[in-house]
Amino acid sequence: MASAAVHKLLHHERSHPDDQRDESPQPDPHELDAMERVRDDEKRMLSQWEDTKRPLSPTQMHGDASRKIVGHSSRVLRQQDFELIKTLGTGTFARVWLVSLASPKDGAATKVFALKILRKVDVIRLKQVEHVRNERNVLARVAGHPFITTMVASFQDHDSLYMLLDYCPGGEVFSYLRRARRFNEPTSQFYAAEIVLILEFLHESEGVAYRDLKPENILIDAQGHLKLVDFGFAKKVDNRETYTLCGTPEYLAPEVIRNTGHGCAVDWWAFGILVYEFLVGQPPFWDQNPMKIYEQIVEGRVRYPSAMSADARDLIAGLCTVDTSKRLGNIQGGARTVKEHPWFRNIDWDALYHRRVQGPIVPHLRGPADTRNFDEYEPEPEGREEYSADMRDRWDECFKDF
Amino acid sequence: MSEKEPAIDVVLKQSSHVSPKPVLGPTKPDAGAAQKVPTRCFSTQHSRHRGPASLAGGCDRQLDSVGVVVLSPLTARLSLALKLGLAAKGMAETAPQRPPPTAHRPPRHRSAPLCRILGGRPSLSAARRASSRGGQAAVRGAGARRAAPAGGDAAGRAARRGHRAGGERSQRSPRAAVSDPVDCAPWHVKSPAAAPGSPHLPARAPPRRPARRHCVPSQPFPDPSLYSHHRRPQFFACCLLALPCCSVHHYALRIRHCVLCRPSHGSSVIPALLASLANQRQRSAGPPQPLPSHHTSMSLPPDYSNEISALNREILKHSPQDVLQFCANFFQRRLESQRAEFLLSQHHSTQGGGMAESTFPGSNPFGSSPSGGLSTAGMHRLEEEEENDTVASPTAQSFPRSTDAAPSSGESPFGNFGGFQSQANSRAAASKSQPPSSLPMDPQSFPSNYNMNRRTSVSAESLNPTSSLNDNWTPPYHQKTDDQQTRLKQAVSGNFLFSHLDDEQSAQVLGALQEKPIPTKGIKVIQQGDVGDYFYVVEDGHFDIFVNKSGKLEPGPDGLGNKVGSVGPGGSFGELALMYNAPRAATVASTEPSTLWALDRVTFRRILMDSAFQRRRMYEGFLEEVPLLSSLTPYERSKIADALETRKFPAGTTIIKEGDVGESFFILESGSAEVYKRGIDKAVNSYKKGDYFGELALLNDAPRAASVVSNTEVKVATLGKDGFQRLLGPVEGIMRRNDPSKLGTEGVDPLAKGK
Structure with a gap:
């Protein structure tokens, strides 16, 4: 039903080949009227989607991305359609806000989303145009996976790009991990297993390398399940290697540091680091001097706490293998070999995918818009560089699909 | 109504004793101090959280947690002395930036459950242990308090001195207290004084268990300011005297640190400490006597005497230079071995108890650290990882040992956080039988x-x-x-970014280095905080390196910050810029007219990328030509190409030998080679670039049918059967994808042979 509505909407919208950009001067009044209607429809859809939100089945996931009810590029939404409530996170060129629908209708008042706002000028300055486009496209493709943040829609205005995401009120796994110092094995296994499902899907169904796995990028949703966020470095690599160095220092794979070309195998390396950090409380390679971290990574010798279980060590050793032709997850069988690892023997993978397994941390929330699990962030600095007409001429083409 | 529920985070749900209010008042994190003192930085940062974080953050300032930290025989008396000292100090403290420890102490009855939440079993086991040893049951909170008036001489003395010291301190304290976090920073950051000479050690030869241990206490400090060097040395000595043996090292560590930054104090502290130890040894020299009464005598328990005499033996045996460090190490090892033994004995009795818990024994997730000398039986059990000790770079003083202090038990510090809820009860039960190895550490303190x-x-x-x-x-x-070339090669040889390059890449990279004359002294080649794009090698001249604590170069005469080193011919700096665009960590300025070689990131990475890219495409092209592998998908081919290993052989090398068992297959990448068969004088075939041989080794273990000898220097890409099978499974399976009839026409028909 909702799906049909969106289709109508998209169809309707696409039937205007000369899309009205938000800022286009002097739109035809009739056109404007039609656009307002579409906007209302779209906003209604957003509020309804929140109600019917549920993960797509594996078959739906694997189907045609354009048939999904979420993840479309909206030509009608604007920032004014949302009320910014609170900053949930910041990056070098992006800020994520908790938002609600502005002037909500019929019971949509409690509907909240996370709105990621990227300023075009910063994106260009930091040479992240390619990454931002990758992010949007990958998120659109993967929307609906049970453990990946759902991009409901994306849109843009003259100086910013917007991604409307579902809100995960549990906050970052990072916060829980630092508070707990480390997770015990069952907790680690549960979270690691959900990550395995994510990586399996990204790599084997989508050919996407995520490239920035770390506890900071994993959120906990209201039911206690994981949601992977921030696809800023995600890239569809398929069977080609890629060369751009990106990630987080402690989690970089050796082949990324050596610039010999990397692929999905970097995620399995990072996954090993992640499991280690879950169990130990800090990643295996660390130094105050980043170059020393990289030296250790390229060397690839992991030290394990003496009481870490043999299975956990074996898993981490398999994942954190410098030689990609020996790395667990990258070798024959792919994610299956990881899933079959003895450390995961207690995991019911099917039940896990369908979210039938109770997570170890279920956040207590006072409401759907509870933000207590998120840290406070500094307000946005004033006086940012303007996105000039000059830049628009030069760059807007790059953002046209947003 | 959910709105009305108190804001207790899920993790505290089970503990109704605990007030949801933060124990530690929110403190403004000081950005500067936070940089240098991650521990404190963390707890203050998280004190902003409502609920557990702040509770936990406050715990390290709880005196009661001190009471349970102390595990050894002398526990009650000694922790008591400490407490009194602390209490005195707390009262005397005036307006410190951080809240004084007592100010936020919750009512005593709360402390036990709180500690149980944070530290889990430890408090229980500590109490049990203490009571089982000589009935000094006053470990916990109020008990210790009540025992105070009747406390032993030492305790009383200690307390009185503590009082006095606290009082004395109060007169100086405002400044002292304020500067404390900064002054203590070297405890966490690399301090040149603390590790003399270590940055200059060769890259791969760190001392076994490097001396940085002393920077890393393994237990939480009840209150860092206790060990502050602003304290009178007598107070330290007194505390040390009063401490149980297993904790001595811990405090000694801290004092040693203070010694390092305040030599004048050190001169009195060390003798005081040693005198105390000697004194105690004398008193306990004879056969250990049972304690007549735990309230009136200063006699030492037998365990303590045993430990001390063991220490004496070790001291005599090794006559260490750094006595304090040696003692510290000694006790640390003893502690770990004792815990390990206990853990292992428990382990066997509690096995099979449902879901495995990640209980890391001891305070140290990286196991013990015998640094030679001692060989107590139990210690060997923890040595399994020691072979990896040398992994850490000597300049990486910080890393692995730093976890020394890590955490409590593996049990979740959060009441119902422990994974699957159904396990919660059994876990709680299990926790009662936990070994003393689970130090009641404050999980929030990350030294x-x-x-x-x-x-x-x-x-x-x-x-x-x-x-x-x-x-x-x-x-x-x-x-x-040529000279320059050689020098440059030498200069970058120690850098891991260059050591992996093959000859062509290396030649290209060296060729791309651009000369950059520095005409005069005082030119800042790189500026701290700026974005970095270039890596530099010094051809001639000298440069000074400055670091400003603010993280960037500031205007003004002192803007450079402190000089931290210098670099001369053959040296290099700015290598992080070859990875990505990160802010410069230091300012580098010339001290005379000089010459540099510069290399920018994009050039460097592009050279690497292009050569890797071309090689991969070349390999994929070669692989396409191998009939045996013709059915590989592009994806599989790219995986194999990724796994191919380049090897070089000089002219005249037998690459494969007739009759040997074949294990790898080869693609000739450059050069030429000839094929010989036994009994035939001249070459039966010759190979040039792109030709492959030995591919049947992927399929079976049949002996090589011929020998291949290189004509010229050759470069081959090779892959073993193991590697192939790991990536793609058995070749037979891949072969069967082809129509068997087609195979026959291709000349290579290993399946037919196999039949």
Whole structure:
């Protein structure tokens, strides 16, 4: 039903080949009227989607991305359609806000989303145009996976790009991990297993390398399940290697540091680091001097706490293998070999995918818009560089699909 | 109604004793101090959280947790002395920036459950242990308090001195207290004084268990200011005297640190400490006597005497230079071995108890650290990882040992956080039988200097090889003399970014280095905080390196910050710029007219990328030509190409030998080779670039049918059967994808042979 509505909407919208950009001067009044209607429809859809939100089945996931009810590029939404409530996170060129629908209708008042706002000028300055486009496209493709943040829609205005995401009120796994110092094995296994499902899907169904796995990028949703966020470095690599160095220092794979070309195998390396950090409380390679971290990574010798279980060590050793032709997850069988690892023997993978397994941390929330699990962030600095007409001429083409 | 529920986070749900209010008042994190003192930085940062974080953050300032930290025989009396000292201090403290420890102490009855939440079993086991040893049951909270008036001489003395010291301190304290976090920073950061000479050690030869241990206490400090060097040395000595043996090292560590930064104090502290120890030894020299009464006598328990005499033996045996450090190490090892033994004995009795718990024994997730000398039986059990000790770079003083202090038990510090809820009860039950190995540590204190903050992602410019093929990019080339070339090669040889390069890449990279004259002294080649794009090698001249604590170069005469080193011919700096665009960590300024070689990131990474890219495409092309592998998908081919290993052989090398069992297959990448068969004088075939041989080894273990000998120097790409099977499974399976009839026509028909 909702799906049909969106289709109508998209169809309707696409039937205007000369899309009205938000800022286009002097739109035809009739056109404007039609656009307002579409906007209302779209906003209604957003509020309804929140109600019917549920993960797509594996078959739906694997189907045609354009048939999904979420993840479309909206030509009608604007920032004014949302009320910014609170900053949930910041990056070098992006800020994520908790938002609600502005002037909500019929019971949509409690509907909240996370709105990621990227300023075009910063994106260009930091040479992240390619990454931002990758992010949007990958998120659109993967929307609906049970453990990946759902991009409901994306849109843009003259100086910013917007991604409307579902809100995960549990906050970052990072916060829980630092508070707990480390997770015990069952907790680690549960979270690691959900990550395995994510990586399996990204790599084997989508050919996407995520490239920035770390506890900071994993959120906990209201039911206690994981949601992977921030696809800023995600890239569809398929069977080609890629060369751009990106990630987080402690989690970089050796082949990324050596610039010999990397692929999905970097995620399995990072996954090993992640499991280690879950169990130990800090990643295996660390130094105050980043170059020393990289030296250790390229060397690839992991030290394990003496009481870490043999299975956990074996898993981490398999994942954190410098030689990609020996790395667990990258070798024959792919994610299956990881899933079959003895450390995961207690995991019911099917039940896990369908979210039938109770997570170890279920956040207590006072409401759907509870933000207590998120840290406070500094307000946005004033006086940012303007996105000039000059830049628009030069760059807007790059953002046209947003 | 959910709105009305108190804001107790899920993790505290089970503990109704605990007030949801923060124990530690919110403190403003000091940005500067936070940089240097991650531990404190963390707890203050998180004190902003409602609920558990602040509770936990406050715990390290709880005196009661001191009471349970102390595990050894002398526990009650000694912790008592400490407490009194602390209490005195707390009263005397005036307006410190951090709240004084007592100010936020919750009512005593709360402390026990709180500690149980945070430290889990430990408090219980500590109490049990204490009571089982000589009935000194006053470990916990109020008990210790009540025992105070009747306390032993030492305790009383200690307390009185503590009082006095506290009082004395109060007169100086405002300044002292304020500067404390900063002054203590070297405890966490690399301090030149603390590790003399270590940055100059060769890259791969760190001392076994490097001396940085002393920077890393393994237990939480009840209150850091207790060990502050602003304290009178007598107070330290007194505390040490009063401490149980297993904790001595811990405090000694801290004092040693203070010694390092305040030599004048050190001169009195060390003798005081040693005198105390000697004194105690004398008193306990004879056969251990049972304690007549735990309230009136200063006699030492037998365990203590045994430990001390063991220490004496070790001291005599090794006559260490650094006595304090030696003692500290000694007790640390003893503690670990004792815990390990206990853990192992428990382990066997509690096995099979449902879901495995990640209980890391001891305070140290990295196991023990015998640094030679001692060999107590139990210690060997923890040595399994020791072979890896040398992994850490000597300049990485911080890393692995830093976890020394890590955490409590593996049990979740959060009441119902422990994974699957159904397990919660059994776990709680199990926790009662936990070994003393689970130190009741404050999980919030991370004396490791691992930065616990959010980590930012890094990213270099997008490099796209396909476009680089189109625009036909060639790396810049700058002529150099042979001499210069050799020197440059030497200069970068120690850098891991260059050590992996093959000859061509290396030649290209060296060729791309561009000469950059520095005409005069005082030129800042790189500036701290600026974005970095270039890596530099010094050809001649000298440069000074400055670091400003603010993190960037400031205007003004002192803007450079402190000089931290210098670099001369053959030295290099700025190598992080070859990875991605990160702010410079230091300012480098010339001290005389000089010459540099410069290399920018994009050039460097592009050279690496292009050569890797071309090689991969070449390999994929070669692989396509191998009939045996013709059914590989492009994806599989790219995986094999990724796994191919390049090897070089000089002319005249027998690459494969007839009759040997074949294990690898080869593609000739450059050069030429000839094929010989036994009994035939001249070559039966010859191979040139792109030819492959030995591929049947992927399929079976049949002996090589011929020998291949290199004509010229050759470069081959090779892959073993193991590697192939790991990546793609048995070749037979891949072969069967083909129509068997087609195989026959291809000349190579291993399946037919196999039948």
